[in-house]
Amino acid sequence: MKSVTNRGWLFVLPSALILSLVGLVPLVTVINYSFFEIFILDQRFWVGTEWYAEIITSGRFWSSFGRSLLFSALVLCIQIPLGIAIALCIPKRQLWVGFALAGVALPLLVPWNMIPALWLSLMNPDSGIIGGLLASAGWTGGWKTSAVQTWIVLLAMDTWHWTSLVILLCYSALTTIPPAYYQAAAIDGAGPWQIFRHIQLPALTHVLLMAVLLRFMDSFMIYAEAFPINAGGPDGATTFLAVDLGEDIKAFNYGPSAARSVIYFLIVVLVAWTFTKAQTRLDRDAKEVAS
Amino acid sequence: MMLRRALKTFALLAFLIWSILPLTQMALLSFISTLPQPGIEVGSLTLSNYAGILGNPALASAFANSIAYVLINICITLPVAIPAAYAFSRMSFAGDRQLFFAFIALRITPPVVLTLPIFQLFSALGIVNSVFGIALAHCLFTLPVSIWILQSFVSAVPRELDETAFLDGYSRPRFIWTFLLPQIAPGIAVTAFFCFMFSWVEVVFARILTTTNGKPISMAISALFGFQTDIGLVMAVTTASMIPGALLLFAMRNHLSRGFRIGRL
Numbered sequence: 001m002k003s004v005t006n007r008g009w010l011f012v013l014p015s016a017l018i019l020s021l022v023g024l025v026p027l028v029t030v031i032n033y034s035f036f037e038i039f040i041l042d043q044r045f046w047v048g049t050e051w052y053a054e055i056i057t058s059g060r061f062w063s064s065f066g067r068s069l070l071f072s073a074l075v076l077c078i079q080i081p082l083g084i085a086i087a088l089c090i091p092k093r094q095l096w097v098g099f100a101l102a103g104v105a106l107p108l109l110v111p112w113n114m115i116p117a118l119w120l121s122l123m124n125p126d127s128g129i130i131g132g133l134l135a136s137a138g139w140t141g142g143w144k145t146s147a148v149q150t151w152i153v154l155l156a157m158d159t160w161h162w163t164s165l166v167i168l169l170c171y172s173a174l175t176t177i178p179p180a181y182y183q184a185a186a187i188d189g190a191g192p193w194q195i196f197r198h199i200q201l202p203a204l205t206h207v208l209l210m211a212v213l214l215r216f217m218d219s220f221m222i223y224a225e226a227f228p229i230n231a232g233g234p235d236g237a238t239t240f241l242a243v244d245l246g247e248d249i250k251a252f253n254y255g256p257s258a259a260r261s262v263i264y265f266l267i268v269v270l271v272a273w274t275f276t277k278a279q280t281r282l283d284r285d286a287k288e289v290a291s
Numbered sequence: 292m293m294l295r296r297a298l299k300t301f302a303l304l305a306f307l308i309w310s311i312l313p314l315t316q317m318a319l320l321s322f323i324s325t326l327p328q329p330g331i332e333v334g335s336l337t338l339s340n341y342a343g344i345l346g347n348p349a350l351a352s353a354f355a356n357s358i359a360y361v362l363i364n365i366c367i368t369l370p371v372a373i374p375a376a377y378a379f380s381r382m383s384f385a386g387d388r389q390l391f392f393a394f395i396a397l398r399i400t401p402p403v404v405l406t407l408p409i410f411q412l413f414s415a416l417g418i419v420n421s422v423f424g425i426a427l428a429h430c431l432f433t434l435p436v437s438i439w440i441l442q443s444f445v446s447a448v449p450r451e452l453d454e455t456a457f458l459d460g461y462s463r464p465r466f467i468w469t470f471l472l473p474q475i476a477p478g479i480a481v482t483a484f485f486c487f488m489f490s491w492v493e494v495v496f497a498r499i500l501t502t503t504n505g506k507p508i509s510m511a512i513s514a515l516f517g518f519q520t521d522i523g524l525v526m527a528v529t530t531a532s533m534i535p536g537a538l539l540l541f542a543m544r545n546h547l548s549r550g551f552r553i554g555r556l
Binding site: 003004005006007008009011012014015016018019021022023024025026027029030033085086088089090091097098099100101102103104105106107108109110111112113114117118119121122127128129130160164168171172175192213214217220221223224242245246249254257258261262264265268269272276 | 295299300302303306307309310311312313314315316317320367370371372374375377378379381382383384385387390392394395396397399400401402403404405406407408409411412427428430431434435438463488491492493494495508509512513516522525526529532533536537540541543544545547548549
């Protein structure tokens with residue numbers, strides 16, 4: 001049992017204060033800005049919900065929204081199953097587990113703005129390893145002009161960079177399964193699929209929700225990695241939400257960019273809230289099954 | 292059975308090769324001269340790129356800046372995250388679940404959304420262009436993740452330990468200091484590593500908060516791109532920027548997976 005005491009607030013107060021300073025205050029400021037037309041920061045005019053109406057009714061918003069959503073969906077469809085599969089491939093207790101985990105985690109250490117440069121040099125038909133291989137197989141290097149190929153490069157890059165995180169999360173959840181479960185399954189004659197479905201997957205659910213949430217958010221707002229690859233092109237095919245926002249900020253359209261930010265934040269909170277609801281429901285179901 | 296194990300090993304090795312392939316490309320390029328220089332032919336193997344890092348004061352100070360703000364970030368994050376993790380793990384208080392959700396919501400808020408107000412706020416506080424400013428801004432995501440990781444380590448410590456200590460007359464803060472900290476020492480190390488990892492590679496806040504001084508490595512690399520980019524030098528800096536992380540990663544390899552052993556949101 002947890003002890004019920006509101007002194008707990010004293011322990012979380014320092015964290016709450018810091019997060020208010022760097023998170024909550026800026027967020028409220030953004031919300032405030034989104035209702036103003038701003039010329040210089042001390043000269044502003046109330047415009048109400050005009051920016052919101054303008055953004056919601058613009059085709060530009062919905063098309064980048066659709067692209068971001070599709071990109072996130074593809075990222076999740078690739079990285080979550082791949083992450084689970086690789087986590088299952090890591091042996092339980094052997095000397096090279098540590099080495100495998102460290103090797104898998106290496107891509108997480110590259111500064112984010114260098115990842116596109118790395119991939120551009122990798123895809124270079126003259127000197128790149130992958131580009132050279134593809135060139136010798138007869139590929140002509142037209143990915144800058146083909147939307148599908150740009151997407152493939154972006155997805156490969158993102159998968160390379162972030163699947164490690166899913167693997168680390170899944171592997172740590174898998175190590176919490178007591179060996180007795182596997183022994184019992186072996187006695188009952190369960191096959192690999194049944195072990196996965198009834199022992200491993202339940203142990204993963206919580207961590208998977210977190211992984212899905214983190215991967216969804218970071219891919220939904222992909223900017224520093226996506227923009228340098230093809231500058232939102234070809235023909236706007238990789239202009240994601242954050243790229244739009246970046247253009248607004250660069251053009252000093254404070255009001256509209258604030259409204260855009262608020263819309264993104266609302267999407268984020270909505271998705272996160274849905275996930276926590278799903279999790280509470282899973283918890284309740286698990287308790288009912290147990291009792 | 293044997294076949295399945297072989298397949299698994301093969302899949303793991305294939306994934307490892309895929310992970311390391313772009314890094315190999317990077318390391319290879321970092322040893323090749325890519326711009327005409329006196330005495331060195333373009334395309335030949337050379338160490339001049341690495342010599343170029345040492346000869347460039349901007350790059351050397353960028354390394355110092357990155358190390359400084361990551362250390363400051365860890366020094367801010369850990370002391371406030373440990374009591375919070377303890378409270379979330381052991382105590383029930385009004386609004387605890389909501390507060391935990393709010394923390395996580397801030398972690399997943401797109402940083403682009405907050406860049407403008409954070410810049411203004413930090414200008415008002417006079418910490419723009421300073422290493423401290425970046426360290427503080429990065430608390431936005433290192434703090435929630437740290438609380439999340441530490442909470443799992445605190446929850447793994449038997450509750451009897453708390454109760455015995457309280458019976459012996461220890462206060463909560465003294466209990467945390469004398470008994471809990473040694474117990475969760477590996478957890479603190481893992482947390483510090485993840486703070487390092489997320490803070491070291493972040494670029495959005497690092498970019499807006501450093502217009503002239505205090506540039507981190509990532510921005511110093513960006514500054515190398517221009518009309519004639521010495522891609523070999525760029526790759527050498529990137530390779531060098533990964534060395535501290537790789538060393539830490541190697542040291543932490545056996546504790547890495549323990550970092551996320553819970554799933555409470």
